[in-house]
Amino acid sequence: MLILHTSDTHLGYAQFDLEEREKDVYDAFSEIIETAVKDRVDAVVHAGDIFHIPKPAGRPLVRLGEGIKTLREHGIRFYFTLGEHDILRMRGTPSALLFQRLGLATYVGDGEPVIDGDLMVVGFHKRRTIEIEELLEGFGRADEAAKAHPEKKRVVVIHQGLLECHPYGEITANDLPRHFDYYAMGHLHDHAERRFERLAGPVCYPGSIDPTPSEGIREFKKGFFLVDLSGSEARPEWVGLKSSRQQFRFEVEYPRLRQEMERIRKEIEERSLQKKPVVLVRVKGQEIDNAKVAASISALRDICLYPDWEPILEGGPAGQEVLMDRPADIQEEMLRLAAMALGDDKRAYFAVRELLPLLERGEKEEALDLVNKAYESSRFGRVAR
Ligand SMILES: [Mn+2]
Known part of the structure; x- marks a missing residue:
């Protein structure tokens, strides 16, 4: 049995409000769906933050629907839970539940185990810190159900941060139910794979499928997990996405701006990328002439989708800096x-x-x-x- 585990797709997000960047997210999502079909997986598990905002526009809804439709045409089930981006500050029914109501996808975020053939999937939607007790009670019930079905391949889907993987985690590995063959996690945007002695299976975060607001401009590698559940132990393999638009950071010395910009241009051209990259140039020096730097940066527009810059000020106490533009993510x-x-x-x-x-x-x-x-x-x- 093979499953594909993805999370934090944030469909509808458009970095810098650019349509190209919104499309990049759909390209990544399509690549995941295509891989699921090509590799003939038995199920796709989505661990939450399906959409970027709880009330997604038509386009992200349609994209999700198309993905689910393609999977169905190949007999692949789509199991999902919800992250805070799908439900935060919202009244009424989260949008993704539409596909559950239409019988096209299976929502597993309510802690009720779903059994389909050899597979048992149970999940939990995102809980806030003040709701953790309720979550832990749910984990207890899920663990009992898992214990009662040792013959099944048991997958638990959780959208929370684990303290062992991130300083802002709300739960620890000790809180997790013990008897699952695979822990399909969501919430962290970097990918991670951990094993804990008390847990029956590996704990995996695939990470987001494209950089989101909190990640800024930097080099990255995004992907998803293909999890082989055929043997006695789950074997997860993290697979990198090929369609991603690359992002780069460069540091340059202000007094050598002209030469440095030539170097950057050459470095980008040599990479022969399939999509124009997003670039952040960090300029080091004193008495920086903003207009002069801005002009040099915008000269990169023919080879970059979005060239941006920020000054690195010398001399001041660490962490003191002046932002010339609105930060990508104010939060x-x-x-x-x-x-x-x-x-x-x-x-x-x-x-x-x-x-x-x-x-x-x-x-x-x-x-x-x-x-x-x-x-x-x-x-x-x-x-x-
Ligand atoms: Mn997320």
Whole structure:
């Protein structure tokens, strides 16, 4: 039995609001669907963040529908859970459930095991930190079901961050149900594959399929997992996507701007890429003439889809910088600045990602509850009295 595991497709996202970048995401998604058909997988498992926003436009909806249709025409089931991008701050039915209602795909995010032949799939949609207890209860029930079916290939689909893989994780490997052959994870945008002694199978994050707002401009490799479940142990293989539009970062010395730009041009041309890349040039130096740099950068437009630049200021204290343009992701920028001010990633995450959204919505009671819980559980250490 072979399954394909993908997550964080963020269909509908368009980096820099460019149509080309929106299309890149669909190209990556199509490549995944084509691979599932070509490799004759038995099922595709999507671990959440299917769409970039909870109310996707027509195009991302149609793209998902086309992918599911192609899979169905080849007898491949599509199992999915939902991430925070699919459900956050939303009332009513998440859009992706349309395909479940039409009987074209199988939603597994409610913790109810689904058995189809030799395969058992159970999943959980994204929970916030204050909802973790409910999630852990669900894990307990899923584990009982898995234990009762040792003859099946058991896959659990979870959209949460694992602390062992990411500093902002909400759960640990100790929280996970033990008796699954494969842990199809979503939420982290970098790919990861981990094994834990107490768990029956590997824990895998395929990562996002294209860079998303929080990832900025940098070199990357995106992909998905093909998981062979035929043997006694699951064998996951992470497969890189070929259709990705590349992104590069260059550092240049301002006094040598002209030569450096020639070097960058040559380096890009030598790569003979199938898609014009996205490029960030970081300019080091003093008294930088913005207009002069901007002109040099836009001269790259014939070979780059999106050339951008930022200055690296010398001399100032570490982390102090001036942004010339709006950061690609203002949320991520706030997190970074908060971490710098507080000197602590976890506190920054708590403030910006957990507390601030509640306060923005005016949910004072919930915010207070969150602070109290953090205090009572000594989440950030005990306060000396
Ligand atoms: Mn995501």
